[in-house]
Amino acid sequence: MNGTVVRLTYRALLGGRRAWLLLAMSVLLLAMAVLLRLTVGVDHQVTADFLGAVAVAALVPLFGLIVGTGVIGPEIDDGSVVYLLSKPISRPRIILSKFAVAATGTVLFAAVPTFVAGLVMSGTAGRIALGFGVAALVASIAYSAIFLLLAVVTRHAVVYGLAYALIWEGLLGSFVPGARTLSVQQWSLSLTEAIATRDLVSSDVRLAVAGVLLAVVIVGATWYAGQRLRVLSLAGEE
Amino acid sequence: MSRPMPNPPSGVIHDIGYRKYDGPRLGRRQVTRALFAQSLRGAYGLGRSARAKVLPMLLLGVMCLPAFIITVIANVTSSITGELPLAYSRYAVVTQGILTIFVAAQAPASLSRDLRFKTVPLYFSRPLERSDYVLAKFAGLATALFLLLTAPLLIMYVGALLAEFPVGRETGDVLLALVGAAVFAVVFAGVGLVIASLTPRRGLGVAAIITVFALSFAAVSALQGIIRYEVGNADLAGWLGLLSPITLVDGFQSWVLDASSSAVAPPPGDAGGVVYVLVTFAVIGACWALLNLRYRKVSVS
Numbered sequence: 001m002n003g004t005v006v007r008l009t010y011r012a013l014l015g016g017r018r019a020w021l022l023l024a025m026s027v028l029l030l031a032m033a034v035l036l037r038l039t040v041g042v043d044h045q046v047t048a049d050f051l052g053a054v055a056v057a058a059l060v061p062l063f064g065l066i067v068g069t070g071v072i073g074p075e076i077d078d079g080s081v082v083y084l085l086s087k088p089i090s091r092p093r094i095i096l097s098k099f100a101v102a103a104t105g106t107v108l109f110a111a112v113p114t115f116v117a118g119l120v121m122s123g124t125a126g127r128i129a130l131g132f133g134v135a136a137l138v139a140s141i142a143y144s145a146i147f148l149l150l151a152v153v154t155r156h157a158v159v160y161g162l163a164y165a166l167i168w169e170g171l172l173g174s175f176v177p178g179a180r181t182l183s184v185q186q187w188s189l190s191l192t193e194a195i196a197t198r199d200l201v202s203s204d205v206r207l208a209v210a211g212v213l214l215a216v217v218i219v220g221a222t223w224y225a226g227q228r229l230r231v232l233s234l235a236g237e238e
Numbered sequence: 239m240s241r242p243m244p245n246p247p248s249g250v251i252h253d254i255g256y257r258k259y260d261g262p263r264l265g266r267r268q269v270t271r272a273l274f275a276q277s278l279r280g281a282y283g284l285g286r287s288a289r290a291k292v293l294p295m296l297l298l299g300v301m302c303l304p305a306f307i308i309t310v311i312a313n314v315t316s317s318i319t320g321e322l323p324l325a326y327s328r329y330a331v332v333t334q335g336i337l338t339i340f341v342a343a344q345a346p347a348s349l350s351r352d353l354r355f356k357t358v359p360l361y362f363s364r365p366l367e368r369s370d371y372v373l374a375k376f377a378g379l380a381t382a383l384f385l386l387l388t389a390p391l392l393i394m395y396v397g398a399l400l401a402e403f404p405v406g407r408e409t410g411d412v413l414l415a416l417v418g419a420a421v422f423a424v425v426f427a428g429v430g431l432v433i434a435s436l437t438p439r440r441g442l443g444v445a446a447i448i449t450v451f452a453l454s455f456a457a458v459s460a461l462q463g464i465i466r467y468e469v470g471n472a473d474l475a476g477w478l479g480l481l482s483p484i485t486l487v488d489g490f491q492s493w494v495l496d497a498s499s500s501a502v503a504p505p506p507g508d509a510g511g512v513v514y515v516l517v518t519f520a521v522i523g524a525c526w527a528l529l530n531l532r533y534r535k536v537s538v539s
Binding site for chain 2: 159
């Protein structure tokens, strides 16, 4: 990792008003959690449904998408990435620095609020909050790696990433059960299933398989992004 | 000592044949129409590079695929069921993810590049009013979305006729669904364009639009489900639908057009239905007003 790259990426990602916009989304999740706690009371099934549908299925992928592509996408888009690439820093190291910022950002803005929302709604009972927190943490890191790779590969990374998150994990996953085996969401939910003591969530993937696949995806995507950055060609404006 | 020049310089102006334009000068309406056509074609990548065509055409294909499958199922099982497995009016909500991606990709493509390359002031140096620009862009994207929704509906309609379902019933249903599709298209285009007009950076616009659509839909649907089934308060769940564009228009068409709703909770009673209609029109009007306000002043530098 390179300290300067990390610092500049961090400033580009969270400088100015952008941090507040991202924070607004996290606050929205917490506000809904507080609202549900006040209106519904403590109901562990509600907690699981809410965190599963809003946090793990929507908030974490969206944050991973925005932050993961945001650490390098705009630079490639406006061409200023050449100044970074012309420095004597190896490309895999640049990617590693970018990945560190993206993963930290997603964890801070998406996974931590998920854990806090779980605590607000269910307390520490049944380790539900912990289960979802860990799932969100792992999913955040995996999404950051995948979408960072996507941003290096294509200029339309946000759109294709969204297609994966909405169509593959959402639409196709609800009709074709097989599609769920290859979904970050289900892999991370298998962690929740293993950690939470109550039987509230079920995942289609076994824990061992999910763990291996997650590790392969995170390491593989980061490595391949470094390789792709080595041969990056700057296409003109379409 | 300066010597007087032997020959004073003599210049000749050559006539190299420049001519003034003396063809017909088309006015405001034609400019607006041309901009509308360009926006509509641009939304599908026509007239742009091959790479720009990939995504919209892919989305159009993905949009039509379920309709095709539904048609095949309907024709195979026509003797048993006697109707399509999915109502026309539910199609837009079931495929809302594809619509969201289309808006997120094409609304910034339509507006952000004009802002980024400072071409907007060039438009306004022509006989084109601010509202004409907004109208052309708004209508262009709304028409593109409407076509995206019309294609699968027509496939399903043809399939229903091939399966020899009652013609009158199917025609009525598909026409109602087309009206609903038009409202969907206008609301989606309006919200998408307002967000896209705020940033000259395409990537940021795309991210902001998907966040607004996808996150609001996920949050509203989850809250509706919990409040309706765990708390048992169907009215409150119905009111929550106002907070997301997708559930809003779904409520609109389920009340006005008597279509089958796909949302977790439909509008609560007649009062709720009226509020849904008013809010839908208010959203469209607000988008129009905000876009005009946005383009009152465009910086050149």
